[in-house]
Amino acid sequence: MLDAYIYETQQLLEALENTLxxxxxxxxxxxxxxxxxxxxxxxxxxxxAMMEFEELSIxxxxxxxxxxxxxxxxxxxxxxxxxxxxxxxSVSFFNAEMAKLLDKQTPNGDSLPLRERVxxxxxxxxxxxxxxxxxxxxxxxxxxxEAVDAAxxxxxxxxxxAEAEDAQAEPAAPxxxxxxxxxxxxxxxxxxxxxxxxxxxxQVLQKMNVRLSYLPADLSASSAxxxxxxxxxxxxxxxxxxxxxxxxxxxxxxFVKAVTLSPVGEDSEDIPIEMRTQPEAKGQGADVxxxxxxxVETPEVKASAPETPPAPExxxxxxxxxxxxxxxxxxxxxxxxxxxxxxxxxxxVNKLDSLLNIVGEIVTAQSMVVNNADFGDRPHESFxxxxxxxxxLINELQDIVMSIRMIPMSTLxxxxxxxxxDMSRRFGKQIQLEVIGEDTEVDKNVIDYLSDPLxxxxxxxxxxxxxxxxxxxxxGKPENGRIILEAKMTGSDVVVTVTDDGAGLxxxxxxxxxxxxxxxxxxxxxxxxxxxxxxxxxxxxxxxEQVTExxxxxxxxxxxxxxxxxxxxxxxxxxxxxxxxVHTIRIxxxxxxxxxxxxxVGKMNxxxxxxxxxxxxxxxxxxxxxxxxxxxxMMILGKVYPLMRLxxxxxxxxxxxxxxxxxxxxxxxxxxxxxxxxxxxxxxYQVVVKKLPSYLEKCSSNLQGIGGCAILGDGSINLxxxxxxxxxxx
Amino acid sequence: xxxxxxxxxxxxxxxxxxxxxxxxxxxIDIGLVQEIIEYQEAxxxxxxxxxxxxxxxIRGTIVPVIDMRRKLGFESRVYDDRACIIVITLxxxxxxxxxxxxxxxxxxxxxxxxxSPAVRSQxxxxxxTSKIANINGNIKQIISIEAVFDVxxxxxx
Numbered sequence: 059m060l061d062a063y064i065y066e067t068q069q070l071l072e073a074l075e076n077t078l079x080x081x082x083x084x085x086x087x088x089x090x091x092x093x094x095x096x097x098x099x100x101x102x103x104x105x106x107a108m109m110e111f112e113e114l115s116i117x118x119x120x121x122x123x124x125x126x127x128x129x130x131x132x133x134x135x136x137x138x139x140x141x142x143x144x145x146x147x148s149v150s151f152f153n154a155e156m157a158k159l160l161d162k163q164t165p166n167g168d169s170l171p172l173r174e175r176v177x178x179x180x181x182x183x184x185x186x187x188x189x190x191x192x193x194x195x196x197x198x199x200x201x202x203x204e205a206v207d208a209a210x211x212x213x214x215x216x217x218x219x220a221e222a223e224d225a226q227a228e229p230a231a232p233x234x235x236x237x238x239x240x241x242x243x244x245x246x247x248x249x250x251x252x253x254x255x256x257x258x259x260x261q262v263l264q265k266m267n268v269r270l271s272y273l274p275a276d277l278s279a280s281s282a283x284x285x286x287x288x289x290x291x292x293x294x295x296x297x298x299x300x301x302x303x304x305x306x307x308x309x310x311x312x313f314v315k316a317v318t319l320s321p322v323g324e325d326s327e328d329i330p331i332e333m334r335t336q337p338e339a340k341g342q343g344a345d346v347x348x349x350x351x352x353x354v355e356t357p358e359v360k361a362s363a364p365e366t367p368p369a370p371e372x373x374x375x376x377x378x379x380x381x382x383x384x385x386x387x388x389x390x391x392x393x394x395x396x397x398x399x400x401x402x403x404x405x406x407v408n409k410l411d412s413l414l415n416i417v418g419e420i421v422t423a424q425s426m427v428v429n430n431a432d433f434g435d436r437p438h439e440s441f442x443x444x445x446x447x448x449x450x451l452i453n454e455l456q457d458i459v460m461s462i463r464m465i466p467m468s469t470l471x472x473x474x475x476x477x478x479x480d481m482s483r484r485f486g487k488q489i490q491l492e493v494i495g496e497d498t499e500v501d502k503n504v505i506d507y508l509s510d511p512l513x514x515x516x517x518x519x520x521x522x523x524x525x526x527x528x529x530x531x532x533x534g535k536p537e538n539g540r541i542i543l544e545a546k547m548t549g550s551d552v553v554v555t556v557t558d559d560g561a562g563l564x565x566x567x568x569x570x571x572x573x574x575x576x577x578x579x580x581x582x583x584x585x586x587x588x589x590x591x592x593x594x595x596x597x598x599x600x601x602x603e604q605v606t607e608x609x610x611x612x613x614x615x616x617x618x619x620x621x622x623x624x625x626x627x628x629x630x631x632x633x634x635x636x637x638x639x640v641h642t643i644r645i646x647x648x649x650x651x652x653x654x655x656x657x658x659v660g661k662m663n664x665x666x667x668x669x670x671x672x673x674x675x676x677x678x679x680x681x682x683x684x685x686x687x688x689x690x691x692m693m694i695l696g697k698v699y700p701l702m703r704l705x706x707x708x709x710x711x712x713x714x715x716x717x718x719x720x721x722x723x724x725x726x727x728x729x730x731x732x733x734x735x736x737x738x739x740x741x742x743y744q745v746v747v748k749k750l751p752s753y754l755e756k757c758s759s760n761l762q763g764i765g766g767c768a769i770l771g772d773g774s775i776n777l778x779x780x781x782x783x784x785x786x787x788x
Numbered sequence: 789x790x791x792x793x794x795x796x797x798x799x800x801x802x803x804x805x806x807x808x809x810x811x812x813x814x815x816i817d818i819g820l821v822q823e824i825i826e827y828q829e830a831x832x833x834x835x836x837x838x839x840x841x842x843x844x845x846i847r848g849t850i851v852p853v854i855d856m857r858r859k860l861g862f863e864s865r866v867y868d869d870r871a872c873i874i875v876i877t878l879x880x881x882x883x884x885x886x887x888x889x890x891x892x893x894x895x896x897x898x899x900x901x902x903x904s905p906a907v908r909s910q911x912x913x914x915x916x917t918s919k920i921a922n923i924n925g926n927i928k929q930i931i932s933i934e935a936v937f938d939v940x941x942x943x944x945x
Binding site for chain 1: 831832833834835836837839840843844845847848849850851852854878879881882883937938939
């Protein structure tokens with residue numbers, strides 16, 4: 059239940075943040091956006107109230123109030139920037155509380171300061187206070203009042219909690235003259251999180267002198283909300299309270315559209331079993347627990363309740379289902395919008411891994427069937443046709459599975475937008491973040507490990523890189539600083555660059571610092587500019603004297619490097635004094651999909667990423683010549699490139715040795731272009747890159763030039779060529 | 789581990805998978821063994837060291853394979869269909885070892901085990917057999933995983 063709440067709230071917050079960021083550029087929200095924000099606050103309020111997180115629900119309530127005003131046509135006008143600030147702070151507040159919940163802590167943040175800011179805004183928007191300075195005094199008073207309120211609320215919350223515990227520990231045995239009622243509760247359409255709301259009802263009723271049973275019995279089940287939408291939330295309530303009182307409680311619940319409450323006879327077939335066993339249960343007092351305690355905690359109820367309604371009820375239920383189905387069809391059009399928002403589900407990555415493995419196995423099994431020796435030479439046309447169909451279906455399956463693990467960088471980049479926004483305000487800088495290539499898809503792991511390093515680099519760029527507007531004006535630069543965040547695929551890597559147009563790195567300062575800290579391993583005169591800049595990634599290096607909230611704790615850049623190295627990547631920095639700094643993060647495509655050309659050397663099969671291939675050539679001996687040291691060169695279109703015989707480099711026996719009998723591939727790496735010589739070219743494939751088992755390092759004297767491996771459809775293992783690694787060796 | 793080992797009269801009895809290399813019987817702690825598969829030819833890897841046979845594909849997982857004949861210093865030969873690959877888990881990765889054949893699983897009590905004489909004679913260098921099991925006159929050599937696979941493990945195998 060709690061998980062569902064956290065998950066949904068986080069999703070809503072993300073949507074909210076996006077809406078706010080989109081609106082902030084224009085310094086206002088349009089009508090649709092206002093509606094959206096209102097709806098989100100409204101839903102969060104409801105859900106938080108149900109879960110009894112008072113601080114969260116009061117704050118969202120206040121925000122909802124504010125947006126009610128705006129929705130009614132009051133224009134905040136000059137108050138927009140302040141409003142955005144409050145909204146962003148609130149999102150952060152909510153997120154922090156969700157993080158606490160995820161950590162199994164109690165959300166204990168104090169929303170009072172935020173609520174005060176909202177109060178001020180509301181008054182401003184209402185026009186009661188024309189000047190923002192004025193509300194000082196009333197605000198103070200209001201704050202105190204609210205503090206008292208909050209304290210009272212807190213106290214109330216504590217007591218209700220205690221009550222709830224009491225109710226759970228000792229469910230009150232209903233008086234002998236109690237009656238059983240069946241209540242069916244329908245919630246308002248599209249109110250969302252119906253199961254949470256139903257749980258709220260259960261909690262309220264449990265505090266009364268009642269025994270309860272309800273359907274769906276497991277409110278935390280994923281299907282519960284849908285069941286409630288379709289069939290309503292059905293409660294069997296045994297109580298000595300008057301039906302009117304029960305009805306009142308149900309009616310008071312938020313978002314309840316309709317309640318039917320009808321008495322049912324003691325021995326009616328309608329009543330679930332656990333209610334009918336009442337005679338014994340009554341005597342045992344505390345043993346009644348299963349019926350009264352929340353179903354989420356009692357497996358017996360879960361298990362028995364769905365089976366309990368005997369024939370008539372089952373019939374009713376199926377009728378109900380029929381109706382519901384019909385209703386669903388009717389709703390089809392109108393509810394489409396809400397359905398579309400839930401297009402995404404979260405899946406454990408391990409499941410995806412095993413799915414991928416199984417698909418690989420299916421492909422192998424398929425080729426075993428199709429090429430089965432039992433067929434002999436008999437013609438089997440219809441079998442071939444069926445096999446062909448199977449083949450194309452399996453190919454499609456493979457493509458889909460491969461694409462599932464990939465997610466676009468956009469979520470990650472979104473975070474950075476927010477960071478740049480917050481930080482530039484904090485430091486009084488004007489910085490525009492430009493994002494390129496946010497659709498670039500990478501493996502999920504990469505996103506996870508990239509997040510922190512990227513945050514850190516951008517913090518550095520904002521804090522240390524881009525100058526203040528005044529300084530920029532003095533330097534003749536545009537006042538608005540720019541940071542460009544770009545992601546792109548280059549061959550076997552994903553490259554993420556962060557470019558700013560700030561002051562650039564100070565070479566002398568870096569050198570001096572490195573000298574002081576004894577980080578230099580080479581004579582200073584031998585260091586290139588690039589090498590000097592990259593000293594900042596060494597542990598214990600920080601050039602900023604003062605520690606700020608966002609950056610400059612001196613642990614930064616070496617952590618960045620460590621994190622990126624963990625996923626096999628590398629980070630480097632380059633800078634032009636006065637013009638800016640470029641950070642480059644390079645991450646290999648571990649577990650990603652690569653289009654590659656397959657070739658063989660002796661018995662070994664290789665795949666080289668197609669993006670690295672400039673051309674494949676059937677060479678003639680006169681194109682290849684040797685320099686005095688015996689290094690071979692290849693002439694292509696009048697240009698000469700180094701030639702590397704893979705058989706020699708990888709130490710492979712029984713290979714083609716005559717140039718004329720083999721093939722040459724012209725490859726491009728980051729550093730330079732070069733050629734490789736191999737035996738055979740075997741065509742193009744799309745493969746999943748797998749990491750080499752780490753034990754392989756013990757089996758080979760040198761694995762340089764191999765980036766991973768891939769299993770082809772026939773089960774054969776192919777080694778993936780790391781073109782940059784090869785280039786370094788030739 | 790508790791689930792694998794039946795609780796016998798002596799709780800310290802451990803089970804070992806007995807395999808042969810060049811007609812000599814060796815044992816390996818069965819807790820490490822993941823599965824035993826038929827011999828299959830491995831794909832070579834670049835700059836492969838002598839004792840390694842390459843890599844194989846076990847249901848989508850790439851598994852390095854060691855040729856036990858070459859690793860233990862016996863003459864290498866062409867394997868027939870009695871040869872097997874014993875797949876073990878080594879630091880949460882799979883590694884295969886090609887052996888001439890797998891015999892059975894032996895329950896060996898601590899009193900049937902003695903330190904390999906080589907332990908004393910060779911000093912610093914870790915010998916490939918760590919213990920000798922004497923089962924009614926039948927000698928089985930328990931291999932040292934750390935020495936054979938050149939890894940350091942927590943716990944003793």
